[in-house]
Structure formats: C-alpha cells, structure tokens
Amino acid sequence: MSDIILKTEGLTKHYGGVHALESVDFELRTGEHVAIMGDNGAGKSTFVRQITGVEQRTRGRIVFQGEDVNFKGPLDAREAGIETVFQNLALADDLDVPSNLFLGREKILVKLGPFSILDFKGMRAATDAALKRTAVKIPNLGNPIRNMSGGQRQCVAIARTATFASKLIIMDEPTAALGVQETRQVENIIRQLKANGEPMILISHNMRQVFDLVDRIVVFRRGRIVANLNKSETSGEDVVSYITGAKTGAEYAGAA
Amino acid sequence: MTDASAVMGQMDKPRRKPWPAELNALIGLVVIMAIFEIVGWSLVGQSFLMNKLRLSIMITQVAVVGILAVGVTQVIISGGIDLSGGSIIGASAMIAMSFAQVGTNPRAIFAAQGLVDLPILFPILVGLSVALIGGLINGALIAYVKLPPFIATLGMMVSARGVALWYTKGQPISFPTNEFMALGDGLMPVWIFIGVAALFSLIMKYTVYGKHTYAIGSNEASARMSGINVERHLMLVYVIAALLAGLAGLVLTARAQTAQPVFGTMNELDAIAMAVIGGVSLSGGRGSILGTALGMLIFGVIFSGFIFLSVDAYYQNMVKGAIIVGAVALDQWRQKRQAMEA
Numbered sequence: 001m002s003d004i005i006l007k008t009e010g011l012t013k014h015y016g017g018v019h020a021l022e023s024v025d026f027e028l029r030t031g032e033h034v035a036i037m038g039d040n041g042a043g044k045s046t047f048v049r050q051i052t053g054v055e056q057r058t059r060g061r062i063v064f065q066g067e068d069v070n071f072k073g074p075l076d077a078r079e080a081g082i083e084t085v086f087q088n089l090a091l092a093d094d095l096d097v098p099s100n101l102f103l104g105r106e107k108i109l110v111k112l113g114p115f116s117i118l119d120f121k122g123m124r125a126a127t128d129a130a131l132k133r134t135a136v137k138i139p140n141l142g143n144p145i146r147n148m149s150g151g152q153r154q155c156v157a158i159a160r161t162a163t164f165a166s167k168l169i170i171m172d173e174p175t176a177a178l179g180v181q182e183t184r185q186v187e188n189i190i191r192q193l194k195a196n197g198e199p200m201i202l203i204s205h206n207m208r209q210v211f212d213l214v215d216r217i218v219v220f221r222r223g224r225i226v227a228n229l230n231k232s233e234t235s236g237e238d239v240v241s242y243i244t245g246a247k248t249g250a251e252y253a254g255a256a
Numbered sequence: 257m258t259d260a261s262a263v264m265g266q267m268d269k270p271r272r273k274p275w276p277a278e279l280n281a282l283i284g285l286v287v288i289m290a291i292f293e294i295v296g297w298s299l300v301g302q303s304f305l306m307n308k309l310r311l312s313i314m315i316t317q318v319a320v321v322g323i324l325a326v327g328v329t330q331v332i333i334s335g336g337i338d339l340s341g342g343s344i345i346g347a348s349a350m351i352a353m354s355f356a357q358v359g360t361n362p363r364a365i366f367a368a369q370g371l372v373d374l375p376i377l378f379p380i381l382v383g384l385s386v387a388l389i390g391g392l393i394n395g396a397l398i399a400y401v402k403l404p405p406f407i408a409t410l411g412m413m414v415s416a417r418g419v420a421l422w423y424t425k426g427q428p429i430s431f432p433t434n435e436f437m438a439l440g441d442g443l444m445p446v447w448i449f450i451g452v453a454a455l456f457s458l459i460m461k462y463t464v465y466g467k468h469t470y471a472i473g474s475n476e477a478s479a480r481m482s483g484i485n486v487e488r489h490l491m492l493v494y495v496i497a498a499l500l501a502g503l504a505g506l507v508l509t510a511r512a513q514t515a516q517p518v519f520g521t522m523n524e525l526d527a528i529a530m531a532v533i534g535g536v537s538l539s540g541g542r543g544s545i546l547g548t549a550l551g552m553l554i555f556g557v558i559f560s561g562f563i564f565l566s567v568d569a570y571y572q573n574m575v576k577g578a579i580i581v582g583a584v585a586l587d588q589w590r591q592k593r594q595a596m597e598a
C-alpha cells in the first residue's frame with residue numbers, strides 16, 4: 001500500500017509499570033489529516049514521542065513511507081521528513097528566533113566538525129521566508145524568545161516545521177495554552193500548511209477545531225485506540241462518548 | 257492572511273532588547289576604578305590607574321585564573337558547574353613540571369631516566385594530557401552516568417588534588433628549562449589569556465558548539481528534542497574546561513618557576529566568581545566570555561586597589577565573598593524580574 005505514509009503495528013510503550021501505550025495500530029494516508037483526541041494521560045504525547053524517536057518503544061512496528069524505521073533520536077525522524085511541534089514546544093528560551101528554527105540543524109558556512117561556523121545570514125533569510133509562508137509576524141527576530149508571548153512562541157515552534165521540507169507534520173496540542181485570537185492565528189497557519197497537501201497528525205482537545213481542520217478522528221483511551229471515525233460520519237457528542245468511555249468502537253471491542 | 261498577521265503583530269506588545277549583563281559589569285568596573293582613583297588621590301596622594309607597573313602586575317595576577325574562568329564560563333552556560341579546575345591546575349602543574357626540569361639539577365625527578373632538558377612541547381603535552389584525563393572523567397560522569405555536575409566535579413576536585421600531593425609526597429618540583437619558563441615570563445600569561453578568551457568568544461558566538469552550549473543550558477530537554485546530541489556535547493564542554501585548567505596550570509608553574517602541590521587551590525571558586533560577576537547566569541543559557549573577562553578585571557582591580565591602599569589581606573577574602581554573593585543575588589533578581597515581564 002504505497003499511499004499509506006505512516007503505519008504503526010502493535011506499538012507499545014511501558015514506563016516501568018505504567019502502560020502508557022498498548023498495542024496501537026494506526027494508519028495515515030498521503031494528504032490525509034487526522035486528529036488524535038483523548039483524555040489527559042490517554043497516551044497521545046507518548047504516541048508522538050515513539051514515532052519521532054524521542055523515546056525508544058517497548059515493542060511494535062513503525063512503518064514510514066513503506067519502510068520499517070527505528071529512529072535513534074529526534075534528528076533521525078526529522079531527517080526522514082517528520083516535523084513535530086511538541087507539546088512543550090522544544091524551544092530554547094535564551095536563543096533568538098532563527099537559532100530556534102534551526103536548532104540541531106544549523107546552516108553551516110565553514111565545516112569544522114563541532115566548531116563549524118554558522119551561516120547567520122542564510123538562517124535569517126530562511127526564517128523570514130518561513131514566517132512569511134506561515135503568515136507569522138514577529139517583531140525583533142534577534143531577541144531571545146524568553147520574552148515573547150505564548151502565541152508568538154507557539155508560532156515560532158510551528159514555523160520551525162515550515163522551515164524544512166517535510167513529509168509528515170505532527171502537532172501536539174498546539175493551541176492548548178492560547179487565547180481565542182492566538183488560537184485563530186495558529187489555526188490559520190495549520191490551514192496554510194494543510195493547503196500544501198502535506199499529511200498531518202493534530203492532537204487537540206478542541207472539538208470545533210478538530211471538526212474544522214481534519215478528515216478523520218482517532219480516539220485514544222488509556223493507551224489504546226478505541227475509535228477511528230470519519231468526520232462526516234460522526235458528531236461531537238459521539239466523539240465525547242468515545243473519549244469518556246461511554247462507547248467503544250465495534251472493531252476495538254475488548255480493547256478497553 | 258495579511259489580516260491575521262496584522263492581528264498577531266498588534267496583539268503582542270513589542271519588547272525592547274534586553275539590557276546586556278556585560279554592561280552592568282563594565283559599569284561596575286569603571287565605578288570601582290573611579291573610587292580607587294579618587295581615594296588614591298585623597299589618601300595616598302597618587303594616581304591608582306596611572307601606574308604601568310601596578311596595572312601590569314594586576315593583570316598578570318588574574319590572567320592565570322582568567323584562563324581557567326574561560327573554561328568554567330562555557331560550563332556554566334551549558335547549565336553545569338566545574339569545581340575541579342583548581343585541582344587540575346595543581347595536578348597538571350606538578351606532573352608537567354617533572355618533565356620540564358634541567359639536567360644540571362641532580363635531584364630532577366626523571367634524572368635517572370634521562371628525561372631532562374626535554375623540548376618544551378613535551379611538558380606541555382604531558383600537562384594537557386593530565387587535564388584531559390580529568391576532563392574525560394568529569395564529562396563521562398556527568399553526561400553518561402548522569403551525576404549532578406556539582407558532585408562529579410567535587411569528586412574530581414578532591415581526587416586531582418590528591419594526585420598533585422601524591423606525585424612527590426608533597427614536595428615541590430623546581431628548576432625548569434629556560435624554554436619552559438618563557439611560558440610564564442613577563443606579560444606572556446596575559447597574551448595567552450587574551451588569545452584563549454578571544455578564541456572562545458568567537459567559538460561561543462559563531463559556531464555550532466557555542467549555539468548548542470547555550471541551547472543545552474537554556475533547556476536541556478528542548479535541546480535533546482531538537483536533535484542535539486546532548487551527551488556528546490557535554491563531554492566536549494567538560495573536556496575543554498579541563499584542558500583550559502591544564503593550560504592555566506602550565507602557565508602558573510612556568511611563571512612561578514616551581515610547581516607546588518597546592519597550586520590552584522580555591523582558583524575554581526575565583527573563576528566561578530569572575531563569571532558570575534561578569535553576568536554569566538548560574539542557571540545556564542546566558543552570559544559571555546567578554547562578561548567573564550570584565551569580571552576578571554573587577555577582581556584584579558579590587559585586589560590591586562586593596563594593596564595600593566594597604567588594606568589588610570584578611571579583608572580581601574571577606575570582600576571577595578560579599579562580591580560573589582552580591583553577583584548571584586543580582587542574577588536571581590534579574591531572572592525574577594524577567595519572568596514577571598514575560
């Protein structure tokens with residue numbers, strides 16, 4: 001199946017005795033936009049951390065673009081084309097916007113191993129381009145991001161995904177900490193990225209946002225998938241009942 | 257989309273560029289110099305600053321610790337601490353000196369083996385190798401065994417001092433070759449400091465190494481998630497710190513023309529103090545080599561000023577302690593204020 005971009009089989013993660021993720025089978029097709037919903041602690045972020053190589057899974061398969069992958073670290077996943085906005089944003093507060101956009105993947109002017117000289121001009125230009133592409137406006141790009149608002153920091157983290165050519169974008173609760181206006185801004189950016197036709201996994205608690213932005217909704221409960229719903233065939237109430245455990249999808253019966 | 261970006265720009269108050277901590281240090285330096293100058297004219301009847309000899313003594317005295325402080329600065333920026341520098345100075349000074357002795361000295365440590373009158377490169381490589389071992393152990397304990405830097409380098413501080421004392425059972429080592437002595441002669445320590453400080457200033461500002469050091473000190477988890485190999489990087493940070501301590505040990509022992517096992521005692525604290533006074537934040541992610549150089553000059557000016565005014569040496573340590581606490585308090589206050597603004 002060449003149109004399946006990402007697939008997990010039996011993906012499992014245990015933290016000692018905590019079974020954060022239990023035998024998750026997940027599929028994402030080219031150009032598809034899927035939301036992952038679920039209560040706090042359902043295992044959504046854990047799922048993301050296994051796919052992106054931030055942590056090593058306990059067991060299970062991850063197939064990306066038709067090939068089994070074993071990312072040793074987040075850089076491996078990014079190099080394979082998976083761009084992620086983590087729930088904690090993964091920003092360095094004391095660095096400026098271009099440095100954050102290129103953190104771990106700096107543009108190099110002169111190659112000297114660890115002492116390679118940075119290409120500030122190139123990174124600045126690419127930053128300007130990425131911010132323009134996502135329609136994010138941030139004054140004083142050269143200031144440390146410590147002093148920026150929650151919305152601006154979120155935009156920096158999202159713009160990072162737009163800086164590099166990617167095959168899959170994952171966003172973990174990108175608007176959870178934002179106000180109404182800031183949320184709308186971030187949603188505009190997501191629409192913009194979506195318009196490029198890239199597949200996306202969006203983790204969100206916001207029902208309106210999910211119904212606005214995605215094609216399919218996957219519900220996690222206690223580390224397992226309990227529902228896989230087409231947006232056109234479901235409703236907000238329906239989704240909520242899967243999240244809370246009032247309902248479990250027929251094909252997942254016995255899972256939870 | 258232009259609508260949205262207008263909203264974004266409007267909704268977030270533009271922030272001014274943060275006040276650089278180095279500027280505080282520079283102002284402090286100028287004020288302290290001015291005070292000594294005024295007091296000098298009114299009490300001693302002469303200028304404090306317009307005295308070339310005093311200034312050159314002052315700067316050569318702090319330059320050796322300054323070399324150490326450059327290494328300590330990048331450790332603190334990475335979010336760690338290094339307490340082992342002073343002891344590594346002692347160990348590398350002792351062992352290097354034993355390979356720098358002249359053959360006319362019948363009591364040279366390696367006279368029997370004929371390891372005397374060796375070319376200067378030999379003791380230098382020996383001294384740096386001793387430091388390298390210390391740095392590798394520090395780095396491995398911190399990056400891979402995940403010991404807190406304070407504990408790992410405290411252990412190294414005690415052990416490396418032990419090595420320095422064990423090496424000759426506490427005896428000093430003397431009579432180096434003229435070639436080796438040149439390493440500490442005249443203003444040589446100052447030139448070496450300037451070279452080291454300039455090099456690392458550039459490295460911290462313009463290279464991947466510098467960028468990743470700030471990133472790790474700023475937020476280690478973020479750095480890791482961004483794909484930085486944090487373990488390998490920290491290893492390098494502590495190795496560089498130790499190598500600079502080794503270099504400081506070489507310069508110190510060449511200057512003293514002897515090596516004593518107590519060399520470098522408490523220098524690690526002076527180095528940390530210089531960095532903190534220069535605006536390097538103990539919580540990591542912030543500061544610069546330039547700041548540390550200014551902190552070093554503040555140290556030098558104060559102690560040279562005390563000698564100039566014939567203030568009893570005992571007061572020096574009391575004042576030093578007060579300055580360190582004051583600088584850390586200032587850093588904490590600065591952070592709290594920033595956290596409130598953000």
Ligand SMILES: Nc1ncnc2c1ncn2[C@@H]1O[C@H](COP(=O)(O)OP(=O)(O)O)[C@@H](O)[C@H]1O
Pocket residue numbers: 015018019020038039040041042043044045046047
């Ligand atoms: N590093 C960890 N160590 C131990 N338990 C963890 C760790 N990370 C997450 N968990 C646990 O795994 C479960 C799933 O967490 P998480 O994936 O963060 O949930 P979600 O993102 O859906 O809110 C929770 O019970 C959480 O406490």
Ligand SMILES: [Mg+2]
Pocket residue numbers: 044045046087172
């Ligand atoms: Mg989460």
